Amino acid sequence: MGLIGEFKEFIVKGNAIDLAVGIIIGAAFGTVVNSLVTDVLMPPIGFAMGGIDFSSMAITLASALKAGETHPFTQMVLAADMPAVQIKYGKLVNAIIALIVQGFCIFLVVKGINMLRRKPEPVSPATPPAPTTEEKLLGEIRDLLKSR
Numbered sequence: 001m002g003l004i005g006e007f008k009e010f011i012v013k014g015n016a017i018d019l020a021v022g023i024i025i026g027a028a029f030g031t032v033v034n035s036l037v038t039d040v041l042m043p044p045i046g047f048a049m050g051g052i053d054f055s056s057m058a059i060t061l062a063s064a065l066k067a068g069e070t071h072p073f074t075q076m077v078l079a080a081d082m083p084a085v086q087i088k089y090g091k092l093v094n095a096i097i098a099l100i101v102q103g104f105c106i107f108l109v110v111k112g113i114n115m116l117r118r119k120p121e122p123v124s125p126a127t128p129p130a131p132t133t134e135e136k137l138l139g140e141i142r143d144l145l146k147s148r
Helices: 003-012 014-048 089-117 133-147
Strands: 059-062 085-087
Touching: 003 014, 014 089
Parallel strands: none
Antiparallel strands: 059 085
C-alpha cells in the first residue's frame, strides 16, 4: 500500500475526523468563553472592586519616549517614537479566569457524557425467601419418597 493509500485509510478512520471536529469546536468554544470572561464576567467583577478594568492593568517599566528624546539607558537620541514598556498583568488575570471557566465547562460536558455512557449496574437476583416449615416438611416427604 502506497503513501496515498495509507493517508486515505488514516483520514477515513473515525479518529482523525473526530479529532478535526473536536479541534474546530474547541476553537469556537474558546472564543465564546473568552468573550464570556472579558465581556460578561470581568466588567461586574471590576465594578465590584471599585471600577477596575483588568485588561488595562499594567506595570510601566519605562514611559513612552518621543522621537528626538534621549534614551535613558543608552543615552542615544531616538529617531522614532518608542512605546512604553509595560508588564500587562491584567490580561494575564483575564486569561487565567478564562482558563478556569473553560476548564469548568469542559468538566461539566465530560461529566454529562460519562453519565450517558455509564452502564447500569446489573441487578442482582433477589435471594429467595427462606422456606416455611410447611415447605420444609413437604421437601422431606419428597426426599423420602425418592429414596424408596
